Amino acid sequence: MNVRQVLMALRLVLCIPLVFILSNILASVVPLTSYLEGLGVSDPKLLLVVGVAILVAVVILNGESPGWLISLTYFTSMVYLIVASSPLIEVAFPTFYSNITELLENNVTLSTTSAFLYIPVLVIISIIDDYVGDLMEKETLLRGMGLPQDDIKGVVYPSMMVMAAAVLTSVLVFLWAMDYLVGRTIDFGQLYYLVPPVLLLALGISFSMGIFGRSEVVRTLLVIKAKVPVGERYSWEIEGDEVLLVRLTTHGGEVKEKEIRIDTEVKQPPERVVLHVEGPAPKRVHLRKLKESTDNGTRFVMYTNLWPREL
Amino acid sequence: MEAARSFISTALWFIAAGILFSMPGLAYLAVIPVVVLAVGLLMDSPSEISIERKYPRTSLRVGEETPVRVHLRVGRGFGLVMVRDPLPEQFALVKGSNVRIFFKGPKKLDVEYEYTIKPGKRGRYLLRRSEVVGYHVFGLKPSQWGVYGDDTEVVVLPLISLPKRTRTPVTRSKIPIPLTSVSIRGPSSTDFREIRDYRTGDPVRFINWKASARKGEILVNEFEKEGKKTVLFIIDATGSPVGSSIENPLEYSIQLVSSLAYYFTKRGYNVGLYVMGYGRLIMPSTGSKQLYTMVRTLLELEKLEMSEEDFAHAIGTLRYVLIKYTPLVVYVSNLLPEQLKWLKEGMKQLRSIYRSMKLPMLIFDVSTYSLLDEQVSSLILLEKRGIHTDIFGLGAYPILWDPSREGITSVITRTVRLIR
Numbered sequence: 001m002n003v004r005q006v007l008m009a010l011r012l013v014l015c016i017p018l019v020f021i022l023s024n025i026l027a028s029v030v031p032l033t034s035y036l037e038g039l040g041v042s043d044p045k046l047l048l049v050v051g052v053a054i055l056v057a058v059v060i061l062n063g064e065s066p067g068w069l070i071s072l073t074y075f076t077s078m079v080y081l082i083v084a085s086s087p088l089i090e091v092a093f094p095t096f097y098s099n100i101t102e103l104l105e106n107n108v109t110l111s112t113t114s115a116f117l118y119i120p121v122l123v124i125i126s127i128i129d130d131y132v133g134d135l136m137e138k139e140t141l142l143r144g145m146g147l148p149q150d151d152i153k154g155v156v157y158p159s160m161m162v163m164a165a166a167v168l169t170s171v172l173v174f175l176w177a178m179d180y181l182v183g184r185t186i187d188f189g190q191l192y193y194l195v196p197p198v199l200l201l202a203l204g205i206s207f208s209m210g211i212f213g214r215s216e217v218v219r220t221l222l223v224i225k226a227k228v229p230v231g232e233r234y235s236w237e238i239e240g241d242e243v244l245l246v247r248l249t250t251h252g253g254e255v256k257e258k259e260i261r262i263d264t265e266v267k268q269p270p271e272r273v274v275l276h277v278e279g280p281a282p283k284r285v286h287l288r289k290l291k292e293s294t295d296n297g298t299r300f301v302m303y304t305n306l307w308p309r310e311l
Numbered sequence: 312m313e314a315a316r317s318f319i320s321t322a323l324w325f326i327a328a329g330i331l332f333s334m335p336g337l338a339y340l341a342v343i344p345v346v347v348l349a350v351g352l353l354m355d356s357p358s359e360i361s362i363e364r365k366y367p368r369t370s371l372r373v374g375e376e377t378p379v380r381v382h383l384r385v386g387r388g389f390g391l392v393m394v395r396d397p398l399p400e401q402f403a404l405v406k407g408s409n410v411r412i413f414f415k416g417p418k419k420l421d422v423e424y425e426y427t428i429k430p431g432k433r434g435r436y437l438l439r440r441s442e443v444v445g446y447h448v449f450g451l452k453p454s455q456w457g458v459y460g461d462d463t464e465v466v467v468l469p470l471i472s473l474p475k476r477t478r479t480p481v482t483r484s485k486i487p488i489p490l491t492s493v494s495i496r497g498p499s500s501t502d503f504r505e506i507r508d509y510r511t512g513d514p515v516r517f518i519n520w521k522a523s524a525r526k527g528e529i530l531v532n533e534f535e536k537e538g539k540k541t542v543l544f545i546i547d548a549t550g551s552p553v554g555s556s557i558e559n560p561l562e563y564s565i566q567l568v569s570s571l572a573y574y575f576t577k578r579g580y581n582v583g584l585y586v587m588g589y590g591r592l593i594m595p596s597t598g599s600k601q602l603y604t605m606v607r608t609l610l611e612l613e614k615l616e617m618s619e620e621d622f623a624h625a626i627g628t629l630r631y632v633l634i635k636y637t638p639l640v641v642y643v644s645n646l647l648p649e650q651l652k653w654l655k656e657g658m659k660q661l662r663s664i665y666r667s668m669k670l671p672m673l674i675f676d677v678s679t680y681s682l683l684d685e686q687v688s689s690l691i692l693l694e695k696r697g698i699h700t701d702i703f704g705l706g707a708y709p710i711l712w713d714p715s716r717e718g719i720t721s722v723i724t725r726t727v728r729l730i731r
Contacts, residue, residue, distance in 0.1 A: 170346035
């Protein structure tokens with residue numbers, strides 16, 4: 001099995017809960033089940049499970065994302081839950097509330113507890129499905145670049161594991177939060193009131209550590225990647241500080257559009273970089289800053305006229 | 312970064328819905344995206360990257376394969392690391408891949424891999440530093456991008472082919488090297504030539520002490536130089552390009568001149584080079600140093616589309632060299648009808664120098680047109696035949712070389728049989 005097939009199989013497994021949730025929601029609609037029974041279907045729920053499973057399988061095996069189906073199920077559960085159990089609806093729209101409650105009671109058998117439990121499950125499915133979709137896109141891109149199959153496997157599978165660990169952690173925290181909400185908490189003795197602030201502090205530290213960089217810049221390396229008309233060989237010289245003018249001289253050979261790369265150390269990151277190609281086809285090229293990152297005390301700044309996809 | 316925005320907006324929607332509809336349970340659902348985001352943000356994009364590339368050889372010949380060993384180290388972070396070694400377009404990837412991707416987990420990443428490259432064209436090339444991108448495992452942080460390692464210069468020498476071993480023909484040579492073709496440079500032999508006045512730079516061991524004492528001024532012995540015969544190559548670097556950057560008349564001409572220069576140098580001949588279009592002259596001499604100088608000049612040659620120089624002009628420039636050495640002239644070009652006028656003019660000048668109707672001159676017509684359309688190629692060959700007849704009538708010896716039909720070894724073997 002290649003990586004793409006493994007990811008597709010994973011998506012299918014991931015969507016099993018979605019099949020059950022969606023078929024349960026549909027089976028709870030009384031007019032629909034009555035209609036199916038009227039058609040002579042002995043077990044309408046089973047038919048709905050099979051129908052939804054086929055729909056999901058067709059979508060996934062066509063290489064598409066079942067995201068729209070997940071979103072549809074999620075919004076149905078959310079709207080049903082809000083309409084059926086929000087105190088605000090009852091207070092703000094009493095007439096609408098009494099009518100809709102009556103309508104729902106007569107036609108929908110889905111409990112609000114089930115609707116509430118479906119939401120976190122759907123959120124998790126959605127997060128993992130998005131990640132699998134992202135990995136599938138990456139896999140196509142990497143395969144196109146001629147990367148060895150072993151390399152692709154070696155990056156896709158560990159990524160999946162890390163994502164699974166993150167989702168599992170979030171599920172455990174969510175379950176703990178729900179227990180905390182209903183009062184079933186672990187006995188922390190006198191310190192129980194410290195739990196929410198400690199949790200908030202931990203989250204805050206994690207965000208701040210993630211957002212602020214810690215590297216110190218010792219030197220700046222300017223990298224220019226551009227597609228310009230050049231011959232077989234080229235040389236360049238740089239003038240200026242804040243606005244850098246790069247003069248590119250081309251020598252010999254046929255002049256055609258080629259991707260060139262210039263690496264040079266600069267005193268400070270420039271505000272603007274202009275590339276002036278000299279030779280048989282002179283051209284002035286304005287470059288834009290695309291990337292800037294710091295590593296091992298070196299700040300890398302990339303200016304280009306290429307699209308990010310071409311890099 | 313898009314993933315981070317998506318997580319934050321999902322969490323905010325849950326909180327807003329929980330507050331708006333007075334449903335604390337809904338607000339608690341925000342915990343899921345917030346925790347995934349927090350776990351993700353605790354991990355950095357891969358950083359503390361270093362790369363070391365090893366090339367067993369930095370001097371290669373065209374078509375010679377060489378492995379490149381890459382040692383990648385990543386100290387921090389969590390996620391995917393993509394390494395890309397940009398290769399000059401004249402290099403082909405033979406084995407492995409110059410683009411690789413690795414997963415950086417909780418441990419330090421330390422990997423080594425290898426790929427094999429092959430140059431398709433002679434020249435000096437700079438193998439640029441590796442581009443490395445470190446992607447965050449969840450795409451929550453900007454990727455780490457940089458260029459690592461060192462630039463490496465690789466010199467690709469033209470392919471030198473030797474002729475097949477052949478018996479010396481008993482027949483008279485078609486192109487004899489002039490007997491007057493004497494060397495004035497190169498290492499000295501033991502054949503005494505004359506006594507002359509001392510000139511700055513003359514070795515002390517050549518001073519003739521007895522003669523100096525007799526005459527009262529310093530005199531030195533002069534010996535004949537080794538390698539009496541001289542071959543002067545004239546390579547044409549002008550004209551419009553034909554074929555690809557790897558398969559074109561200039562590239563084949565360089566290969567041919569390098570191979571013949573090697574052959575003649577190894578046999579003690581003086582060899583010289585003139586690059587038409589650039590006006591660059593390497594005076595005839597012999598030895599490995601001379602061969603190296605010639606090859607280094609040929610390495611950096613590029614086709615000139617706009618040039619004022621023609622064959623007649625080149626002969627005019629080389630007049631004093633031709634008079635001094637009376638060499639065998641080997642002219643290598645892609646002959647076209649528009650050049651015939653200048654070629655005839657140049658040969659007329661040569662006749663006045665050599666004072667002979669039969670010129671010690673070999674003209675290689677390097678034709679790569681058979682790589683193009685067959686009908687076009689046939690028409691061009693017909694034109695070329697006409698040019699060759701004219702050249703032969705003027706006293707030079709033309710050789711048509713079509714590299715797609717005849718290998719270089721064969722053409723060199725054919726050539727060395729002719730020359731003595």
